Amino acid sequence: MHRVLVLALPDTIAFDLATPVEVLGRVRLAGGRPGYRVEVCGPEAQVDAGPVRLVVHSGLDALARADTIVVPGRNHPERGVPGEVIDALRAAAAAGVRIASICVGAFTLAAAGLLDGRRATTHWAAAEHFRRRYPSVELDPGVLYVDSGQFVTSAGATAGVDMCLHLVRRDYGAAVAASASRLAVAPLHRDGGQAQFIVHPGPAAPGAPGLGAVLAWMQEHAHRNVSLSEVAARAGLSVRTLNRRFHAETGRTPMQWLAGARIRRAQELLESTDLGVERIAALAGFASPTNFRAQFKRSAGVTPQAYRMAFRP
Structure with a gap:
């Protein structure tokens, strides 16, 4: 035995x-x-x-x-x-x-x-x-x-x-x-x-030291087509310095962090609303429903529909 x-x-x-x-x-x-x-x-x-x-x-x-x-x-x-x-x-x-x-x-x-x-x-x-x-x-x-x-x-x-x-x-x-x-x-x-169970931390408070203010701004505007140069201008930094600061404070690039913020927003909408995938993709800032499904599956490990079935009350 x-x-x-x-x-x-x-x-x-x-x-x-x-x-x-x-x-x-x-x-x-x-x-x-x-x-x-x-x-x-x-x-x-x-x-x-x-x-x-x-x-x-x-x-x-x-x-x-x-x-x-x-x-x-x-x-x-x-x-x-x-x-x-x-x-x-x-x-x-x-x-x-x-x-x-x-x-x-x-x-x-x-x-x-x-x-x-x-x-x-x-x-x-x-x-x-x-x-x-x-x-x-x-x-x-x-x-x-x-x-x-x-x-x-x-x-x-x-x-x-x-x-x-x-x-x-x-x-x-x-x-x-x-x-x-x-x-x-x-x-x-x-x-x-x-x-699919990981809770990703949100941005620091706007008045917090470091990148707190720009992180809060990025999350607020994640539904838009935000560019790297726009984020750098908002932070008052060069693109090169911005990338270095982001990696030091978050372990990710600005665009990677922004993609994570969009995924978090999509998860919230899947959990709390009955909106369709196409509408959620737009509200969360993804270029298309196809792009949203691919990025969500890559990040959460399951499809948006499977995530909703697991976490929608």
């Missing part, structure tokens, strides 16, 4: 820890045989998980006997990972054990150096912090999970369910995975990625 060890670290997120226990623990094969033996292990006999305290099955030595290790996120992922945990994960990786993470559990894998040079994902809200802390990891915050073979990482919250169902499909095939998805009352595959 495939043995799964869920690693419970201090301050672990209870939802992340419960996901593999429930999804993988309920998998059944032909004849009703369980597909996985799921245990919880940790560096301490008892572990705090938010408002609850857990008693774990075994210590870190159990990781060496696992077929798969699942690492849940922690409420404060910036806190250091105990050295004994890093050593145990590295030893398991060297032995060929498959290691997966849920949400900001990717921080633990990265701290052990297991994701260096590899593509991975984590919760979108922690993406920038992750990039700064682990620049050698190829982070993709727009997807629900990344399978690079031995290491599998997933985005936040319910993306852990997506990843677990993916592991079932990988281990036992589509039929068993479909049965597991029905038990979990979750789709076997979700369109798009976590890009």
Whole structure:
């Protein structure tokens, strides 16, 4: 039987820890045989998980006997990972054990150096912090999970369910995975990625230092055909200086930021109105409905109609 060890670290997120226990623990094969033996292990006999305290099955030595290790996120992922945990994960990786993470559990894998040079994902809200802390990891915050073979990482919250169902499909095939998805009352595959859930920050207040005033102006006029030279004139800067300042403060070019503002406006209209795609494209500042659909799909990972169906009250 495939043995799964869920690693419970201090301050672990209870939802992340419960996901593999429930999804993988309920998998059944032909004849009703369980597909996985799921245990919880940790560096301490008892572990705090938010408002609850857990008693774990075994210590870190159990990781060496696992077929798969699942690492849940922690409420404060910036806190250091105990050295004994890093050593145990590295030893398991060297032995060929498959290691997966849920949400900001990717921080633990990265701290052990297991994701260096590899593509991975984590919760979108922690993406920038992750990039700064682990620049050698190829982070993709727009997807629900990344399978690079031995290491599998997933985005936040319910993306852990997506990843677990993916592991079932990988281990036992589509039929068993479909049965597991029905038990979990979750789709076997979700369109798009976590890009559709990302909340992009708006501009700073007009009186804020830096580019706050020009960002507010750009958002207000995003529906117009705003040119780069017009933005530079509004900011009282040369185009070259404007580009440099934008990259330093936002990480994007002025036109990239403007495109993001238009996408945000379109999302608001899709969520709060019944307007057609053609009208929303015009109100948000896109050149044509075709251009709008292409840019929206590229940014959010789903079509405007799919986004509306998911987020329209």
